[in-house]
Amino acid sequence: MCAYLNTSRRRIESMDSEIKVIQGVAFGQVELLREAHEEGLDLDAVLTNSEGRTPMTEAILGGMGEPEAVRALIELGADPSRPDDRGCTPWLACISRADDRVVAEEMAEIREILEQAGASKAQQGVFDLWDRARRGDVDGVRAMLDAGQSPVSRELCPLGAAVGMGHAEVAALLLEHGAPPDGAAVEDHGTGCLMSAADKGRFDLVQLLVRHGADLDRTQPPDPDWTAARIARDAGHDEIADWLVEQGAGAVKGGIPPEAREGGPKAKYLSLYQSGVDAANYDLDTDAIVDRLMQWDDRFGIHLVDVRTDGSFTVQFDRLDEDLDAFAREVYAFCPDIVDQGFGEMTEAAEQFEETGRGLPDDMKQLLDGLDPDDEDFGLKVLGRWLRTHRALGLWWD
Known part of the structure; x- marks a missing residue:
């Protein structure tokens, strides 16, 4: 001790x-x-x-x-x-x-x-206005504003609270009394009020905010295309997205197609659209990748896991063909990096294990046992063994 x-x-x-x-x-x-x-x-x-x-x-x-x-x-x-x-x-x-x-x-x-300790309660009014706004207390909000409480605050955003909870009358009151239409400290928080209204599909609030001067082209870091119109489109609120573009918002780039939304034939692959997965260096956009995955789903049954914002994801297969050589070649043609930067370099990884004095992991031994590193199909054969053992693939395109 x-x-x-x-x-x-x-x-x-x-x-x-x-x-x-x-x-x-x-x-x-x-x-x-x-x-x-x-x-x-x-x-x-x-x-x-x-x-x-x-x-x-x-x-x-x-x-x-x-x-x-x-x-x-x-x-x-x-x-x-x-x-x-x-x-x-x-x-x-x-x-x-x-x-x-x-x-x-x-x-x-x-x-x-x-x-x-005598702490200052000067911000009590800021909190009370925000609290009334989020609860939709129209009379309470009006009374505080008439009594001189400012709707402008960096610490809390009464307008954001009203928009977030869908209280249009309260939002209108706050805007009439000078609340900034984009919200408080948007640069700190990232999401503006217009984005929130667009995401919730509240056309009335979207129009109200735009009438009061909300920034149509404000973006949410780090994506320069993540505007209110893009958010509306991705959420399935096409009427709002189209209207925002008509009001002068920039054209909506990307977005989630209707067939990938809830109930659509591509809804299973929504996360790929949300993460913007593509392979531009191989002329594959998200739709092309999803089309190939849908083919695999019909043949084998697949599940997507661990979809990341860097464009990588894992495919798990319910079943696979007995002869995996042809499928390994198909995978390689679709995603060359899986061999060129992955399974084809397994000997280098094995050498690193040896150099550090550590023995090879059992799964690596099984993958490499009896294979000739100089064989031009070495990477494909390792890929085939991996598929047979794990029935899963991590895909990415650099």
């Missing part, structure tokens, strides 16, 4: 001050916060790689929330009213989680700590 404690102490001492704070607020380890403070770390400074949070807002918003960490930070001199880089104060951070039953007890305790 003593050895363990000594090891733990050495590990803590080797941490830099910010890591101690991160650990301290994440797990309520007050002693780490005190050490970081003694080392001179500014407890009001924004933490690295924390989405702009300070130790205080991270202690509230991270995980379950850590009341002891909040109390310790205040005792050590952290400002209980300081907003973080996103404009969120500790008070707003706390009340924004108030209806989360999982952390209700922790938030109640943190709220009491903040009140005792």
